[in-house]
Amino acid sequence: EAGVTQFPSHSVIEKGQTVTLRCDPISGHDNLYWYRRVMGKEIKFLLHFVKESKQDESGMPNNRFLAERTGGTYSTLKVQPAELEDSGVYFCASSQGRGPYQETQYFGPGTRLLVL
Amino acid sequence: EDQVTQSPEALRLQEGESSSLNCSYTVSGLRGLFWYRQDPGKGPEFLFTLYSAGEEKEKERLKATLTKKESFLHITAPKPEDSATYLCAVYRSSGNTPLVFGKGTRLSVIA
Numbered sequence: 001e002a003g004v005t006q007f008p009s010h011s012v013i014e015k016g017q018t019v020t021l022r023c024d025p026i027s028g029h030d031n032l033y034w035y036r037r038v039m040g041k042e043i044k045f046l047l048h049f050v051k052e053s054k055q056d057e058s059g060m061p062n063n064r065f066l067a068e069r070t071g072g073t074y075s076t077l078k079v080q081p082a083e084l085e086d087s088g089v090y091f092c093a094s095s096q097g098r099g100p101y102q103e104t105q106y107f108g109p110g111t112r113l114l115v116l
Numbered sequence: 117e118d119q120v121t122q123s124p125e126a127l128r129l130q131e132g133e134s135s136s137l138n139c140s141y142t143v144s145g146l147r148g149l150f151w152y153r154q155d156p157g158k159g160p161e162f163l164f165t166l167y168s169a170g171e172e173k174e175k176e177r178l179k180a181t182l183t184k185k186e187s188f189l190h191i192t193a194p195k196p197e198d199s200a201t202y203l204c205a206v207y208r209s210s211g212n213t214p215l216v217f218g219k220g221t222r223l224s225v226i227a
Contacts, residue, residue: 006159033214033215043160043217048214059214093215105162107152108159109158110159
């Protein structure tokens with residue numbers, strides 16, 4: 001079974017540009033999460049989808065970040081315009097979430113974003 | 117506010133030298149506690165989930181335990197391939213909620 005995949009693995013952009021990150025969850029997983037780790041800090045939650053609906057956006061830093069999940073499958077996270085403080089590693093995770101003890105979140109390899 | 121604190125920040129062990137990593141937490145209505153392993157340049161890899169105080173889980177040289185305030189990850193006779201960052205994360209009683217992570221413990225095992 002394929003794990004969570006993310007694209008690109010790395011991205012280097014200039015301040016003010018736009019970047020779009022993509023996540024493909026494990027097939028059949030209804031729950032999809034985005035997290036971010038900035039240098040020296042812990043991994044922090046950004047948002048949570050259940051199928052195509054946004055369940056929780058409380059971690060999104062500001063309106064420069066836009067997330068979508070088309071048809072309840074893959075998800076994209078767009079940063080527009082990018083700022084220096086957006087640099088970090090963006091992780092996607094998915095969980096089956098169809099009952100007790102099916103809440104384990106499996107993580108992708110991350111996208112390393114550097115804004116210059 | 118939910119909080120997870122891991123200690124030590126870094127740990128250096130000789131091969132075969134057993135030790136424990138600590139994860140203390142404050143969360144309203146703990147539903148579960150996860151341990152993950154993260155290698156450089158990779159995403160967190162799931163190790164264990166613990167749901168209730170007194171529960172223990174084992175995998176190879178690793179054993180995770182849970183109390184009402186903290187969890188321990190015991191490493192018995194570690195090998196160099198156990199070198200990684202170990203992350204602890206908690207989530208609340210409603211389940212399928214965001215994980216709250218600690219900063220991790222960087223473990224180095226020297227041959």
